[in-house]
Amino acid sequence: MELRQLEIFRAIAEELHFGRAAQRLFLAQASVSQQLQRLEADVGVRLVYRSSRTVRLTPAGKVFLTEAERVLSAADRAVDRARQVAAGRHGALRIATNYPASRLLLLPLLEDLRAQDPDLSTMLREMGSPDQLRALRRGDLDLALVYGPVDAPGVSSTQLLDVPVVAIVRPGHPFAGRERLRFEELLGYPAMTGYEGGSLVIEDAMVAAAAAHGTRLPRTPSSTDLSGYLLELETSDAIGFCSLPRAEQNRANGMRVLRLDPVEPILPIHVAWSDAVDEPLVNSVVAQLVRLAETVRKAA
Template sequence: MELRHLEVFRVLAEERHFGRAAQRLYLGQSSVSQQLQRLEADVGAQLVHRTSRRVELTAAGEVFLEEVEQVLGRLEQAVQLARQAASGRRGTVRIGTNYPAGRLLLLPLLERLRDRLPDLSTLLREMGTDDQLRALERGDLDLGLGYGPVDSSRVDSVHLRDVPVVGTVRHGHPLADRDLVGYPELGRHRYLTGVRGSGSHIDQVVLRTAAAAGVRLVPSDASTDLASYLLELEITDAIGFCSVPRGEQNRASGMAVLRLGPPEPTLQLHALVARPAPPPVRLVLDQLVALAGHPGGVDAA
């Protein structure tokens, strides 16, 4: 049994006339008749009553038509789904993001994907930039949103936007009532470091900016991890550095947040993509670039 025979039968059932069916199928009437005969032979039952003026379905033909419409409908759907998958419009993209990129980039991206690529699903993980890079190189992640640029021969990065770095101190700290703190004054206080996965990126940009202003910042003797970072700041006079979104979270936890500069230290948020990027990842990257207003497109990596 061939699919083309099923299509001939469906069109014939709709037109109830050999001539009109032949015209729709761009076939001769004899060809339509021959293909119907072969189909009836394969089914083992007569499917139509033939008259000189009209075609009528037999009882077997009525039942068979219902099933044929389902089969052909599923086939058409399968073709559409396969084409969507090949073009990247269907599938699952595994996305890793650090905290600021999650707040500033991921949330608007997900809303945009729901509107423009509704058949594309995402699997999300919050993780630091270094962990994202390792996961991308292992093939455990499709797209990362973190600090960049990155130094990897296997991962491309696209600069999407900048985010300022702010200081965080406890209430009661000598700088807690200040809105803006310059580097000379910042240099009189030690800073707390050691937040695995993000602290090194943040510390480095603040240290470079302060050094360009002629100030050397000194780390605290203590180091900590993210889980106890705020606790350490609450019991010392050290200063912590973080992105603006994390600073807002710290403010909600009762900490004071300070703007730094001038100049203001900033972090670059990048999209991180392992080479070569498959079609679904490139489509998501296109949407990210459009959101960020990046003029270079995905080929700017």
């Protein structure tokens, strides 16, 4: 049994599709299938059920995945520690974040950490919340700044901030001169609550807030990726939605930002960490994030 086989098995388990797993690993699909067969031969049981239409883990495969993730995480940590020592560094922190958390919390956190320990290495990524939680459970991250609520086995979290959802439109949009927009006014225009592959958290917040005030908003995510979604907003009368920090970036690019009435949908930002890891550094940084969030709330 080889680590590469475990990595291939993990990709299959997450994608539940041999073609996508192969693409993610930059391998031929036939190679992925062969490596899985060798792994199953070594283990002595079937780990993945596959047919012409379905790929799913067997009960044995689900148990094996948990243990395989622990082995891969331990191997990754061993490599990271060795590289840190070789580079003269004695600590590293792997953090992923969403956009509003990076603007409001991560930047001041990094300033504090560098002042406290100049030798501390930080590895940062911007990722969607579902991807962050999967990486956290695999042991690929130490901390995740995600949209809540967090409901993932083996993961703890605490809420830090709430950020509002706002509308964005192009400069020539009929609503471009407005400052506020009511839910019922959205029904007359294409309203895009997300893009393909993105999180559903903004859509969920929009639909729930509108329903609480008597407006039934259809769920209308864009069928394009992020770049196509932005292009559609810039060239049509569609209305898009995002967090207020992201909207400020869009405003700098010429888009118009409108607050929503009679109440703004809210996105809760949480910090999450794995229950399997008890690192003093992680615990300390969580406490720092809680203090920073309180400062941000008071300033607002």
